[in-house]
Amino acid sequence: MSFRTLKQLRLVAGETGLDRVVTWPYIVQTNSVKMWIFGGELLFFGGLGLKCDMDSLVELLKEAAEKNASGIIFLANDEMTSEVIQSLKPYADDLRMPVFELPRESIIVEITKEISSKILEEESRTSITEHLLERLCFGDTESVHEWVSKAGYYGIDLNIPYQVAVLYIDNLSGYLNRMNMEWDHSFSKFISFYRQVVVSIVKRYDDSLLTMYSNNVVYLAQQTGPEQDQMRFVQKLQWISESINTYFKGIDVYACLGGAYPYSALKNSYLEAERSMEITCRQNDKNRVSLYEDLGVYQLFFSLKEEELRRFCSRWIGSLVEYDHKNGTELFRTLDIFFTNKMNLIDSAAELYIHRNTLNIRLNRIEKIIGKSLKDTDTLHSLLFGVLIKNYLDRKTA
Template sequence: MSLTLADILALPGLESMRLRAGQAMQNNPVRWPYVAENSSIAEWIMGGELVFVTGINHPRDEENLLLLVRQAQQRAAAGLVILTGPEYIKQIPQSVIDTAQQLGVPLIEQPYSLKMVVVTQAIGTALVQAQMLGRSRQHLLEQLLEGDVQSLDSLLQRAHSLGLPLTTARQVALLKLEGSERLIEAFGADQAESILQGSRERLQRALQQLLDTLGQALAPVCQGEHWIALLPAVARNDQQRNRQAMQELIEALNPELAPLRLYLGLSTEGHGPARFAHALHEARQALVAAQSFPERLGVCSFNELGAIELLGAIRDRSVLDQFVNKVLGPIISDDNRHEPVLMPTLEAWFHESGNLALAAQRLGVHRNTMSYRTQRIETLTGSSFSNPHDRLNISIALLIWRLSSSRPARSTA
């Protein structure tokens, strides 16, 4: 459970704090309070902080306050609190309020008469209580998602006592945030870690806001680079609604998070608590497909897998690897020894349903080059594209190869 700005403003003793801008974002989760002592906050916060600006130790003119608002937005701060009174910052300039409203930064005014020790003690106590409750809720959800259930009735009773709405049927959404290696290469380890923390905070906040709009919200479960969201799925059209909402979320976030990228796998709809683990297994299979097939644009539902669902049911990985090696081994080996062109050629050929001209255009090569490569593939594998049985074997082996977690997904675009 996260403590939100709205929760803080409702705490006893803090009634004199007023939300002046960013009302639409008052459900932002607060990770911790931070009192800004320097002229800039960008290098001192990592996302999710409620930043207090006093003006006591550093002059805060209109220009500086505008800078802090912009940095709060860039660094995904939960909100900005400005203390006002007869000394230091006498009032918040209207331009600062307008900028905060435009950027979606919650801006709170706190009178100096409300002592900081009272505010920080109230927030700190509420944060500890919320974190304890949140950990209890997450642990219970993880037990259900992992299938670690000895007595379902006991877990459901405990869920009721923790305020978890588990009577609603759910669809599992599994998100993965990829690209930390690219961040390190581009910015170095220290700066990359700071950017990653801010990106994670932005994702957590956006995901929680989406869940709130869907109703019957359960906090997302964060596990490393994965987030698990339990989406309400009661009505027949809820699955399509959930998919559309999650896809719009990813499309909105990916440009902001670049070079990081989000991928999404969705289970089928309407699972009760007893089948959360099964639903998560479905979502994992769909996520692998979302990562492996660029044409899916990073999103896949379990009911869209087709033959991939059958491959996922084969538990012995060596059986799949042997099949790939038998069918595609010679051309994979050839690509490893020379410029890797045969496997991309094969992908393009199948993507364009055997149309050599379109496949050549897709790869940016001459049609004769495409024809030569396909003949070489037939020679190396002993298969024929004109034989339906051979085509089926090659297409299945290609599916397995693309789904392999040991290699990055290749795009034929």
């Protein structure tokens, strides 16, 4: 994006941070800015009435980096000479904070006006495309048809199947606390900044539609073909998640992907991604992209009523849970770990920190309590489903 008023802008330092997102221009009026910025601000430092010694300027850089500002533009003058600005280079490079220099004759009002205008223009376009994606994922079929031609205007071909990816962000409150922000005052500003950053990150990999919904990022992705293409797309989502984690340290990102559907049925893909996210979050698995098609037996759980799941669980696992509760034993946990380790006695005993013979004694006791043999295939399958259902329901109510 080019700016008429910034033709004389010179990059001094912090080149590795040029991917930072600009949310708004901010004219520095105090040496400390950490109470007044929330992320993405492009700072303009004129120096008038401000401290321009090295310690104060370095502290300004640190505060700007801590609050995720997009960069600092210094206006050269008698105090803020080119030499002084250049001396900030090692600090700015270390903080990945872009530092620029403008000549003293630059008119800040005109510059900030042009930047603000460009930002508002981009926000307007983003608002329209967000509305389109919301209609596709959450609207009724008739209203969706009305938007097909509008999608083409923005380069989105709805004549091919798409998949919906959901990037779920967690631990926002912890991040805001670390940034010394008040939840009620700063949350909306942070979400706005977060969305702009995510848009920027996603656009690096794929120029597609995305929107924020319930603090999650909903991302529309073109259906991939062969398995290797699917793997590449999953890797792309992994990179996006890692980039967000890098930008906002301490925020957890879970990436989930629904199946491919025509535009009129994209709600199904969103629902699948959301369900996949539900399982992934409960398992606290932040290290991979979760695909609905890989959920296995959990797909069946979603199609059944909770009452039916609890009834099945009670039939096969209830007696073990009750026995553990009365006797202070760990038979259910033993069975869970036994299945997790693919019924390998040595590995299961090691994870339980018990001898293999002790594990055999526990398994024999389980057989007596349930009145079934663990050598029976149908019994093993039913017990495995019972364990999975109990863990699923426990996470659901946690």
